[in-house]
Amino acid sequence: MYIFIVIYMHTVKNRIMAKVLGHIEVEIEKCKGCVICIDTCPPNVIGMSDDFNGKGYHYMELIADGCIGCANCAVVCPDGVITVYKKKAKKMVEVK
Amino acid sequence: MSFETKKFNCDIATPENMVYTKTNLMNDKPLSYCPGCGHGTAHRLIMETVEEMDILEDTIGIAPVGCSVLAYEFMGTDVQQAAHGRAPALATAISRLYPEKYVFTYQGDGDLAAIGTAETIHACNRGENIVIIFVNNGIYGMTGGQMAPTTLPGMKTSTSPFGRDQKEAGYPLKITELIAQLPGTYYVTRQAVHTAVNVRKTKKAIRKAFEYTRHKKGVSFVEVVSNCNSGWKMTPVDSNKWMEDNMFPFYPLGDIKLPPKQ
Amino acid sequence: MKGNEALAEAAILAGCDGYFGYPITPQSEVMEYLMLNRPEDRTGMVVLQAESETASINMVYGGAGAGKRVMTSSSSPGISLMQEGISYMAGAELPCLIANIVRGGPGLGTIQPAQSDYFQSVKGGGHGDYKIITLAPSSVQEMADFVAISFDLAFKYRTPVLILSDGAIGQMMEKVILPEQRPRWSEEEIRKNTPWATVGRTKDRKNNIITSLDLDPNAQERHNEHLQRKYKTIEENEVRYEEIQCEDAEVILVAYGTSARVCQKSIELAREEGIKLGLIRPISLFPYPSAAIQKYTDQVKGFLSVEMSAGQMVEDVRLAVNGKVKVEHYGRMGGMVPSPEDIVEVIKERIL
Numbered sequence: 235m236y237i238f239i240v241i242y243m244h245t246v247k248n249r250i251m252a253k254v255l256g257h258i259e260v261e262i263e264k265c266k267g268c269v270i271c272i273d274t275c276p277p278n279v280i281g282m283s284d285d286f287n288g289k290g291y292h293y294m295e296l297i298a299d300g301c302i303g304c305a306n307c308a309v310v311c312p313d314g315v316i317t318v319y320k321k322k323a324k325k326m327v328e329v330k
Numbered sequence: 331m332s333f334e335t336k337k338f339n340c341d342i343a344t345p346e347n348m349v350y351t352k353t354n355l356m357n358d359k360p361l362s363y364c365p366g367c368g369h370g371t372a373h374r375l376i377m378e379t380v381e382e383m384d385i386l387e388d389t390i391g392i393a394p395v396g397c398s399v400l401a402y403e404f405m406g407t408d409v410q411q412a413a414h415g416r417a418p419a420l421a422t423a424i425s426r427l428y429p430e431k432y433v434f435t436y437q438g439d440g441d442l443a444a445i446g447t448a449e450t451i452h453a454c455n456r457g458e459n460i461v462i463i464f465v466n467n468g469i470y471g472m473t474g475g476q477m478a479p480t481t482l483p484g485m486k487t488s489t490s491p492f493g494r495d496q497k498e499a500g501y502p503l504k505i506t507e508l509i510a511q512l513p514g515t516y517y518v519t520r521q522a523v524h525t526a527v528n529v530r531k532t533k534k535a536i537r538k539a540f541e542y543t544r545h546k547k548g549v550s551f552v553e554v555v556s557n558c559n560s561g562w563k564m565t566p567v568d569s570n571k572w573m574e575d576n577m578f579p580f581y582p583l584g585d586i587k588l589p590p591k592q
Numbered sequence: 593m594k595g596n597e598a599l600a601e602a603a604i605l606a607g608c609d610g611y612f613g614y615p616i617t618p619q620s621e622v623m624e625y626l627m628l629n630r631p632e633d634r635t636g637m638v639v640l641q642a643e644s645e646t647a648s649i650n651m652v653y654g655g656a657g658a659g660k661r662v663m664t665s666s667s668s669p670g671i672s673l674m675q676e677g678i679s680y681m682a683g684a685e686l687p688c689l690i691a692n693i694v695r696g697g698p699g700l701g702t703i704q705p706a707q708s709d710y711f712q713s714v715k716g717g718g719h720g721d722y723k724i725i726t727l728a729p730s731s732v733q734e735m736a737d738f739v740a741i742s743f744d745l746a747f748k749y750r751t752p753v754l755i756l757s758d759g760a761i762g763q764m765m766e767k768v769i770l771p772e773q774r775p776r777w778s779e780e781e782i783r784k785n786t787p788w789a790t791v792g793r794t795k796d797r798k799n800n801i802i803t804s805l806d807l808d809p810n811a812q813e814r815h816n817e818h819l820q821r822k823y824k825t826i827e828e829n830e831v832r833y834e835e836i837q838c839e840d841a842e843v844i845l846v847a848y849g850t851s852a853r854v855c856q857k858s859i860e861l862a863r864e865e866g867i868k869l870g871l872i873r874p875i876s877l878f879p880y881p882s883a884a885i886q887k888y889t890d891q892v893k894g895f896l897s898v899e900m901s902a903g904q905m906v907e908d909v910r911l912a913v914n915g916k917v918k919v920e921h922y923g924r925m926g927g928m929v930p931s932p933e934d935i936v937e938v939i940k941e942r943i944l
Contacts, residue, residue: 268366268566305350306526312370314352321342408790411803419647420654452643
């Protein structure tokens with residue numbers, strides 16, 4: 235009975251909660267590789283690139299799916315190189 | 331120009347979905363500040379505030395001498411570059427001559443609390459209707475990392491290579507607490523810009539500061555405790571941690587003086 | 593009126609927007625007069641006592657950068673404190689009026705009049721290659737007249753203008769005819785007349801920046817060349833002086849301010865003795881009336897520069913004369929004023 239309730243609540247949650255999709259664009263040449271943004275990302279989807287920009291800095295970039303468009307990285311960036319997009323996806327009605 | 335680096339949800343990158351981008355009132359010039367330095371963030375928050383309040387036509391900024399002497403290269407408002415420490419004097423005159431305009435100074439710790447101490451105290455004492463933004467990183471960045479009045483005890487700088495010794499150099503000067511005691515200051519607060527939470531708080535503080543100058547009741551003073559990873563000889567991330575551990579206990583964040591409830 | 597008071601009243605009448613100053617003898621009456629006469633009720637002019645001369649000149653910088661007609665006044669030790677601000681204003685090309693009511697120096701000196709700030713005023717007392725237009729009144733009437741002229745020159749050339757007076761003229765009482773009231777500029781007029789000023793950025797333009805900094809040496813050199821061309825233009829167009837009885841002179845005195853007044857008496861005394869004495873009274877010290885002096889180098893036996901100093905303006909006289917005839921200096925220091933008789937004696941001893 236208890237397990238049934240848990241499963242039911244989980245599916246209700248999926249049915250009701252709107253999912254937010256986020257995306258960022260980075261002015262790579264202006265990123266100075268300070269790394270301050272990385273720890274501000276709640277879903278941990280950003281990291282420093284392997285390669286370098288023209289100034290010799292590693293630059294920040296999305297490394298995984300799951301950006302929620304919270305703009306934490308953008309507001310903390312001293313050079314203001316990040317533009318943030320956010321969109322509410324359709325309500326999920328799938329049942330897992 | 332923006333570049334996408336990895337293709338995650340890039341189809342939502344449309345103008346309608348944009349929720350944050352650097353304000354147009356910050357020029358396109360790449361900032362000359364060191365990687366991770368709080369100056370860039372502080373500049374941007376002021377420009378965002380001017381844009382959101384739609385007061386560009388009535389705003390005049392005063393840039394200091396110090397790392398941010400080139401603030402006028404990056405900020406989109408009309409700006410005057412002041413001699414070292416004198417910004418509050420310039421702001422006083424402009425504010426008196428144009429009482430309806432928004433006038434702000436942007437100063438570092440040497441500018442405001444060393445050479446400019448008299449100008450700072452007297453502008454605050456007279457209660458000028460200006461905003462003073464005080465970026466305190468406990469060191470003289472531009473000239474190569476010398477000791478500042480706000481350098482912490484024991485902190486090593488190029489002119490205190492063995493650590494600041496109170497017997498020789500005195501204690502750090504808590505200029506913000508000093509001027510908060512003057513009746514001419516209306517709103518005094520201390521903030522930081524090293525985490526997203528703090529950036530948003532600082533933005534609110536700066537917005538309040540500009541709005542309060544319209545009450546014509548005195549100075550709005552916003553101190554921004556910032557890192558100086560170059561002067562402190564650390565990485566940007568380490569410098570922010572060091573700042574939390576060492577600067578904040580000495581310069582605690584929060585409102586020091588609030589206007590009376592309207 | 594007193595010279596200092598005439599200066600103050602003339603400022604109000606000239607449509608001055610703001611006075612920022614600090615008390616110092618012998619010119620505190622300027623600010624006292626302004627405070628008492630409440631020009632904010634007459635024209636809206638701002639009068640503010642600053643915490644120091646350093647703050648005063650920087651308030652003037654701020655106001656000037658925003659297109660306003662602003663001024664300050666002080667005396668020698670205070671003017672020394674202002675040199676940083678004056679250099680900055682020259683570099684940033686800002687218009688303003690500064691009045692120096694000179695007293696004896698160096699250091700704290702004395703409160704009596706002197707003329708020992710000539711070098712500081714005319715040769716650039718602050719750092720860098722710059723000049724400021726310098727006008728020397730020698731009467732209370734000129735103290736009043738030069739205010740409007742100074743503001744006009746300041747805005748015409750975008751330069752600080754210095755009225756170099758002294759404690760005697762500041763304190764003496766004479767009749768004066770005051771000019772008409774000029775209106776202060778409105779904000780629209782300021783935006784039109786000084787489009788470079790930081791009044792607040794409108795949508796039709798980029799932001800205005802007032803600065804004297806340029807870290808690119810090429811650009812800084814070009815800027816300095818531009819300043820030098822400006823000073824050349826000023827030298828060609830703004831020389832002012834007065835000639836008194838020079839047409840038949842065998843000796844010509846060169847003096848300004850209080851010394852010039854004393855020299856006029858000397859001319860009387862000398863001519864009674866049969867010495868044909870004349871006077872060239874520079875009114876603009878920068879630009880210096882060198883051509884006026886050069887006109888007479890073939891005619892006279894010599895020039896005597898009379899200045900209440902150890903000999904500052906005499907160097908400019910020597911430059912103008914270029915070795916053609918004798919040039920001597922006579923002056924008193926420490927606040928002493930030369931007497932007309934002594935001047936005649938010196939002429940007899942050293943030139944004739």
